Amino acid sequence: MISARFKLVRPGFCLDAAFEQPSTGVTALFGPSGCGKTTLLRCLAGLERADGELWLNGESLHGLPVHRRRFGYVFQEASLFNHLSVRDNLLYGWRRLPKGITRPNVNEVVGWLGLSHLLAQGAASLSGGQRQRVAIGRALLTAPRLLLLDEPLSALDTQAKREILPWIEGLSARAGVPVFYVTHAPDEVERLADRVIFMARGRTTQVEPLQQAMARPDSTLFVEQGAASILEGTLEAELEDGRTPFAFNGQTLWLVHARRQGGERARVRIQASDVSLALAPVAGVSILNQLPLRLVVLHQLGEGRVLVDGKLDGGQRLLAEVSAWSAGQLGLHQGMACYALIKAVALVN
Numbered sequence: 001m002i003s004a005r006f007k008l009v010r011p012g013f014c015l016d017a018a019f020e021q022p023s024t025g026v027t028a029l030f031g032p033s034g035c036g037k038t039t040l041l042r043c044l045a046g047l048e049r050a051d052g053e054l055w056l057n058g059e060s061l062h063g064l065p066v067h068r069r070r071f072g073y074v075f076q077e078a079s080l081f082n083h084l085s086v087r088d089n090l091l092y093g094w095r096r097l098p099k100g101i102t103r104p105n106v107n108e109v110v111g112w113l114g115l116s117h118l119l120a121q122g123a124a125s126l127s128g129g130q131r132q133r134v135a136i137g138r139a140l141l142t143a144p145r146l147l148l149l150d151e152p153l154s155a156l157d158t159q160a161k162r163e164i165l166p167w168i169e170g171l172s173a174r175a176g177v178p179v180f181y182v183t184h185a186p187d188e189v190e191r192l193a194d195r196v197i198f199m200a201r202g203r204t205t206q207v208e209p210l211q212q213a214m215a216r217p218d219s220t221l222f223v224e225q226g227a228a229s230i231l232e233g234t235l236e237a238e239l240e241d242g243r244t245p246f247a248f249n250g251q252t253l254w255l256v257h258a259r260r261q262g263g264e265r266a267r268v269r270i271q272a273s274d275v276s277l278a279l280a281p282v283a284g285v286s287i288l289n290q291l292p293l294r295l296v297v298l299h300q301l302g303e304g305r306v307l308v309d310g311k312l313d314g315g316q317r318l319l320a321e322v323s324a325w326s327a328g329q330l331g332l333h334q335g336m337a338c339y340a341l342i343k344a345v346a347l348v349n
């Protein structure tokens, strides 16, 4: 477990943050600019003098100097040694690890981040995305107990961001290192996070698993694009007709033009407004996906809209946005079994 409580006062800003959660996987720190995400991350790292406490797996770390916490830290812009090669940058902390600490396997980390062909290159010649991969690799090679990433993609353009995300995805699980990931981009949260710490005006307002965070109609993740759900599963090989099966909990969702290799763990995003509900399976429609759904709760959104929160077989959540009129016509209510007709499914990438 990791639990933290920090209070810090600056002119015009007060951080009052607290959370407790498992010390595994990726935790996104999410909130608008200036809400205190970086400050909270710096408190975790020991870079800010805050009141409070910090416990990691039963050990109190509050008051310990930065280096004794043994956390890895990657900033918005990778601060590599430009006069050194990628290899020497990667090995910088690794070579200096104190005796008694098991050294991470260099080849393994290099492989996870796709860096093997860059090892001999000078750091100055790398692209922005490559620099961030090296910075993350360098941090992982210091055998950190926690990896803190502060908006590592925010300085990258859309293309570079798209290229680096697959390398970051799954890294925490592979390395067995819990990650705290600061971002204000909902798409990064949807793609990478296992759970989310929401922040607003210096306070931690909610701490919850991603699927729960995405089942709240008032989630700040939905502000720009509206309500959506994330399903986790495995992408299978594309069929000749262009459809790609996405397997989850013994069921199949059909994607069109997945543009990714089969056999990978993946997440799909389903916009609530792309989901309709029916009382029974429907024949003679162009919609590819029809899945049984049990209704958990109906949220009245106003303006004649209802957001229906349901559970698919196996327990993953799915949101559907329907008109209040349709909800009335179908007699939708809590606990009811119906079918979700899903018009479009997008891979999160």
Ligand SMILES: Nc1ncnc2c1ncn2[C@@H]1O[C@H](COP(=O)(O)OP(=O)(O)OP(=O)(O)O)[C@@H](O)[C@H]1O
Pocket: 010, 012, 013, 031, 032, 033, 034, 035, 036, 037, 038, 039, 040, 184
């Ligand atoms: N070194 C500093 N000295 C004084 N005030 C600071 C300092 N760093 C940040 N602040 C202020 O503290 C508040 C929280 O900043 P912080 O950088 O933690 O927010 P953030 O959520 O990470 O924002 P962003 O997404 O823009 O990076 C802001 O009001 C900011 O102006």
